[in-house]
Amino acid sequence: MKRVLMTLYLLAGCILMRAQSDSLMYTPEYLDTVNIRKATAINDYSMIGFNYGVSFSTVYFNPAKMGTAMRFAPSCFSVMFTHYEKMFNYIPYFGITVGFSCSNEGVRFEDNPETGYPLGYIDGATDVHIRTVEMPAMMQMHFDAAPVKVLANLGGYVGYRTSVQRSGELLDAEFRNKFRDYEYRFDYGLMGGAGFGIMFDPVEIHLNVLGRWSMQSLYEPDYYNETFHPQNTYYYRFANPIDISVTLGVYFQLTKRTGNTNKQLRRKAREIVYGKAENSSTENRE
Secondary structure, X not given: OHHHHHHHHHHHHHHHHHHHHHHHHOOHHHHHHOOOOXXXXXXXXXXXXXXXXXXXXXXXXXXXXXXXXXXXXXXXXXXXEEEEOOXXXXXXXXXXXXXXXXXXXXXXXXXXXXXXXXXXXXXXXXXXXXXEEEEEEEEEXXXXXXXXXXXXXXXXXXXXXXXXXXXXXXXXXXXOOOOOOOEOOEEEEEEEEEEEEEEEOOEEEEEXXXXXXXXXXXXXXXXXXXXXXXXXXXXOOEEEEEEEEEEEEEEEEOOOOEOOOHHHXXXXXXXXXXXXXXXXXXHHHO
């Protein structure tokens, strides 16, 4: 009997101690010190950005030409509009970016170290620089972890080759800054890349690396037949420009990235004045 009473006393003591510790843990003084982190919701928002940087260009030849190298060119810039929209009104990682850009295409051929002569050329030119204007349109994924964000882009572009500069000992001087009749000036292709951003709402700083693959050859693929292969109508030569651009951009948020937007504030104000049910019917009539 004594053992049973002792056991009951011990259980009662444990319960009282637990209740006392709980009452101490959840006192008003304790609750005032609790810091509850609330997840920051990202709105559907838009921004406009201005980018400037450099490009590295070359050309993919088929049949292959040996000795091609990357050609460095500065003065690559763009103006882009970006809009982010939550997928299924829940997943805030997707958006689109469209705009206008001015960039470079081109190639240079290295010299043979043994002979000193170029390893290749395009119609006598050993260095070609083409200025282009484009309209890019890409899907963009963004992962925000304020104050930084990570970006991934994929899409395409259409453009126009506005000017050309060539050099080379075998180059016809007439075409140093002039396009030939068989050279294509309309351009289109694929582009994509990745970037990194720092956010100081409502301003964002973006560093982007974008690659472009032109699906439009620099010239008609069979023009070479007329001069060198008049009997071979199946001889084709393709030259597709490839370039990589590195740009630094400043973006301005046109709408709020986080927090209540003006539309949400107006809705809450109507709910306070007219009530939630009447506000919903008003919105439906609108």
